[in-house]
Amino acid sequence: MTRSRITIWLVLAIAVALIWTFLPMYWTVKFAFMTKPEISRFPPLLFPPDPNLASFFNIFGSDYTLADGTVVPASGQARQIILGLRNSLIVSVVVTAVTIFVVTPLSYVFARMEFPAKGKLLAAVLLSVSLPPVSTLIPFYVLYVQLDLVGTLFGLIIITLTITIPIVAWVMIGFFRNMPPIEQLGRIDGFSRLYIFTRIMVPMARSGIMVASVIAFLFAWNEYVYAQVLVTGSTAVTLPAAMSGFLFQAPEPGHLAASIFLSVLPPFVIAFFLQKHIAEMNFV
Amino acid sequence: MARLASPDTETAAKTPATRRRGELSNLQFALVVTVPVLVFLVLVIAYPLGYALNLSFHDIRFFGGYSATWVGLENYADVLSDERFWNGFLLTVRFTVETVLLTLGIGMALALVVRDLPPRWRWLRALIILPWAVSPYGAGIFFAYLGRGQTGVGTALANALGFDTSINFITQDLVVEFLALGAAWNMAPLVAFFLLANMLTTPPRLYDLAKLDRMSRFETFLYVTLPPLRFTLFVFTCIITVLSIKTFDYIFTATQGGPGSASSVLTYVLYRTSFQNLDLGYGAAMSFYLLALILISTGIIFFTWGRREARR
Numbered sequence: 140m141t142r143s144r145i146t147i148w149l150v151l152a153i154a155v156a157l158i159w160t161f162l163p164m165y166w167t168v169k170f171a172f173m174t175k176p177e178i179s180r181f182p183p184l185l186f187p188p189d190p191n192l193a194s195f196f197n198i199f200g201s202d203y204t205l206a207d208g209t210v211v212p213a214s215g216q217a218r219q220i221i222l223g224l225r226n227s228l229i230v231s232v233v234v235t236a237v238t239i240f241v242v243t244p245l246s247y248v249f250a251r252m253e254f255p256a257k258g259k260l261l262a263a264v265l266l267s268v269s270l271p272p273v274s275t276l277i278p279f280y281v282l283y284v285q286l287d288l289v290g291t292l293f294g295l296i297i298i299t300l301t302i303t304i305p306i307v308a309w310v311m312i313g314f315f316r317n318m319p320p321i322e323q324l325g326r327i328d329g330f331s332r333l334y335i336f337t338r339i340m341v342p343m344a345r346s347g348i349m350v351a352s353v354i355a356f357l358f359a360w361n362e363y364v365y366a367q368v369l370v371t372g373s374t375a376v377t378l379p380a381a382m383s384g385f386l387f388q389a390p391e392p393g394h395l396a397a398s399i400f401l402s403v404l405p406p407f408v409i410a411f412f413l414q415k416h417i418a419e420m421n422f423v
Numbered sequence: 424m425a426r427l428a429s430p431d432t433e434t435a436a437k438t439p440a441t442r443r444r445g446e447l448s449n450l451q452f453a454l455v456v457t458v459p460v461l462v463f464l465v466l467v468i469a470y471p472l473g474y475a476l477n478l479s480f481h482d483i484r485f486f487g488g489y490s491a492t493w494v495g496l497e498n499y500a501d502v503l504s505d506e507r508f509w510n511g512f513l514l515t516v517r518f519t520v521e522t523v524l525l526t527l528g529i530g531m532a533l534a535l536v537v538r539d540l541p542p543r544w545r546w547l548r549a550l551i552i553l554p555w556a557v558s559p560y561g562a563g564i565f566f567a568y569l570g571r572g573q574t575g576v577g578t579a580l581a582n583a584l585g586f587d588t589s590i591n592f593i594t595q596d597l598v599v600e601f602l603a604l605g606a607a608w609n610m611a612p613l614v615a616f617f618l619l620a621n622m623l624t625t626p627p628r629l630y631d632l633a634k635l636d637r638m639s640r641f642e643t644f645l646y647v648t649l650p651p652l653r654f655t656l657f658v659f660t661c662i663i664t665v666l667s668i669k670t671f672d673y674i675f676t677a678t679q680g681g682p683g684s685a686s687s688v689l690t691y692v693l694y695r696t697s698f699q700n701l702d703l704g705y706g707a708a709m710s711f712y713l714l715a716l717i718l719i720s721t722g723i724i725f726f727t728w729g730r731r732e733a734r735r
Contacts, residue, residue, distance in 0.1 A: 145541060152536045153547065159529075160551055163565040163608055166576055170568075182582035182589075183574050244456040252453055260461060267468045269717050271669035273690045274710030277697055278474035301467040304460065332452050361558030363672040379560055386564065386676060392574075399561055406556035414552045417616050 164403070170396035171195065174205065178392050194397035214394050216384050222374060223381030224401065226292060227360060230377060233296050234359040235352050238303045243348060246308050247336060250315035251322065261312075267305040272364040280368060290373030298365050303355040310354060314347035315340070346416045353413050357406055378402050478707035485701050498708035508709060510684060511692035514599060515716070518688055519667040521603035522610075526663050527656060529607050530614025535648075537615065538622050548619075555612040563676030566605035567593070593678060595685045602677060602686055606667060614659050621652050657732045661721050668717050689713050 170178050172190040193203035193211040200217030204210050214220070248254075249261065279298060280289070288294030321343070325335040341348070363379040371380045379402065385395035410417075479498050481491040502508050537548045557565070568574050570592035577590030592601040625647065633643045671690040674680065680687035680695070687695070693713060697706030 149536075149539055153540075153544075156533055156536045156551060157547075159608070160554055160612075162576065163562075163569050163605070164554075164557070167565045167568045178574075181573065181578075183576075183579040185579050185583060241460050245460050248453045248456050254453060263464060263468060267464060269665045269669065269714075269721070270468065270471070271671065271690055271693075271710070271713055271717070273669075273671050273693050273697070274475060274707075274713060275471040277478070277703060277706070278471035281474070282470070300463075304464065336452075357556060361561070363558060363560040367672075379558065383560075383676075392568070395564065399564060403557055403561060406558075407553055410552050410556040411549045414549045414616065417552065417613070 167392075167396050168400050170392045171400050173393060174209075174211070175393060194393040198394050198397050198401075214385075214391065216381065216394075219372075219376055219381040219384065220378070220398055223376050223378035226295075226370075226375055227378040227402075229292060230296055230299060231356050231359040234299045234303055235355040237296075237300060238307050238355040239348060239352050242304055242307045242311055242351065243341065243344075244336065246311035247315050247340060249308070250312045264305045264308055267301070268309060272302075276364065276368055279365070283369060288369075290370055290375050292370075292375045295366060295370055295375060295377070298369065299359050299362050302362060303358050306358060307351045307355050311344075311347060311351050314344060314351075318343060349413060350416045353409050353417075356409065360402075360406060475707040475710055478704050479711060481704045483701075483703040491704070494704070498705050499711075501705065502709050502712060507684070507687070507692050507695075508689075508712070511687050511689040512712075512716070514685075514687060515668055515689040518599050518603055518606075518686075519664055519720070521600060522606045522667040523660055523663045525603055525607035526610045526614055527659060529611040530659070531618060531652075533611060533615035534618035534622060535644075538619055552612045552616060554608050555610065557609060559609065559670060559673035560676045562605055562609040563673040563678075566601065566608070567677045569605075570601050593682060595682060598678060598682065598686045602674065605677065606670065606673060609673070610663060610666065614663075617655050617659070618652055621655050622648060625651055654732045657724070657729050660728070661724055664720050664724060665717055668713070668720065689716070 169187050171194045172187040172192070173184070174189075174191065174193065177184060177188060189206070191203070191205055193205065196203040197211060197214045198217055198220045200213045200221070202210050202213050249257065283289045283294055283298075286294075288297075318340070321339060322332075322335045325339055330339075361379070362377075363383075366377045366380040367383060370376050371383070378398065382395060382398040382402065385391040385398065480493060480495060482494045482498070484490045484492075533551055537551055540547060554562070569576050572578055572589040572591030572593075575590065575592065577592060578588070581588050581590050592598070629647050630643065633647050638646065669690060670688075671694065674686060674688055674691055675694070678686045680691040689709075690713065693706055693709050696702050696709060
């Protein structure tokens with residue numbers, strides 16, 4: 140666009156967009172810097188009157204002494220939060236790696252080759268994207284009880300793959316379909332299909348693969364429904380399941396806010412640095 | 424590209440016999456790559472669906488020992504005369520329609536704002552995307568605290584301006600609209616980024632021509648900016664419809680279906696039936712109505728709108 144002048148309207152619009160973006164997060168995250176009496180004050184405070192880091196120390200299991208000498212005791216759920224942070228990282232990284240490793244060749248084949256029943260298989264992929272987790276939860280739970288996979292990281296990784304694989308496949312198929320038909324040239328030059336795929340298509344699709352990894356990571360990192368049912372209270376607990384303790388059993392808005400703050404940081408860093416590539420993925 | 428790196432195919436491509444062998448390995452390549460994943464996918468779709476289908480024909484009881492009695496289609500018939508189901512159905516439809524409209528509208532607004540940024544300010548685009556990275560359960564928690572009268576921003580602002588009132592958005596009448604706004608907050612950035620990418624492909628010349636024609640800003644938007652975005656809007660209408668109908672964790676952390684049952688959308692009714700009342704057969708039957716709703720709504724959107732867009 141040529142008209143990139145800064146007008147008063149543009150500044151106003153940007154201000155509104157930024158308030159819209161940050162106000163909902165700020166409103167909860169500010170609890171992390173407030174004491175319990177400050178949080179429950181009425182009318183609610185717009186800003187933390189005396190910001191402190193107590194909640195962040197508490198959720199990692201240490202007491203914190205405020206400036207006025209009051210000691211804020213550590214959270215009883217610290218062990219779960221630390222475990223959750225570790226497990227969430229493991230699950231997300233493994234799921235992302237497996238998803239990309241499996242889906243890249245799959246979506247290449249779907250996008251570029253003709254084979255029988257391709258349309259039906261694609262429809263199955265789309266169907267599994269639209270299956271609501273609440274309706275698949277009970278069958279999976281029963282299966283997991285029988286296989287003794289409840290409360291294990293392995294079980295959670297498998298079930299998270301059932302979410303990431305269809306979605307990432309959907310995105311990547313569109314991406315490969317829009318790439319120039321360079322493999323014809325490669326074929327004329329006598330390269331094998333495998334060689335063309337690994338040495339030409341994959342490097343060319345690098346930005347698509349990057350975006351696909353971001354999507355897989357986000358879905359794995361943010362998964363809550365299955366985790367809540369399958370791993371809550373076990374040693375395989377993930378961060379979302381661990382912090383739901385602050386929400387329901389013993390409401391601790393400060394601790395909840397601190398753990399949410401931690402949980403959104405990794406996705407934020409990733410989204411922030413890869414936002415230029417996000418629009419490169421192609422749905423259908 | 425290092426052409427010499429594949430000596431076998433370099434010579435192999437010359438004779439018809441070996442080329443046929445090459446074709447065979449292509450098929451093998453396709454099979455090796457797809458079969459394991461497809462088997463996995465089919466299992467994870469077919470198994471739960473099959474299991475749920477079987478459940479839905481039974482009356483499952485846990486009291487006095489587990490028992491499953493075959494009841495045929497009774498569960499499906501019962502669902503249709505269940506008041507909670509219809510209440511949830513209407514709430515789901517209301518939530519979905521509002522979420523789709525708000526998400527597309529706000530996504531469009533965000534895209535227009537960040538499109539006109541001068542190069543020095545382009546980094547702001549990276550901030551606008553951030554809500555998309557927040558999980559649905561996180562968005563639920565954010566909007567619960569934001570909207571409640573006790574802790575909410577409405578009360579805080581009203582009191583800061585000198586009014587002594589409590590402003591609550593999580594009420595019988597407003598909760599669905601408020602939740603739709605929160606869902607739009609969560610999803611609009613992605614829509615904005617796709618719209619932006621499409622907007623930037625419109626040649627600037629068209630805007631100059633629009634200026635020559637003395638089009639108003641609104642006309643320019645309608646006749647120059649909007650037409651190339653229609654397919655993207657269609658695709659996102661489908662995606663957001665599906666996501667809104669199947670959303671559960673967001674509602675769960677935001678309101679737990681409340682106040683009363685004012686935000687007990689279908690997924691929440693289903694959760695209550697299966698996990699709190701442990702009425703598994705009935706819940707399974709209900710889940711097929713939910714799935715049907717998802718498929719029928721996307722079908723309607725496709726046949727009334729998508730086919731026209733695809734033909735263009």
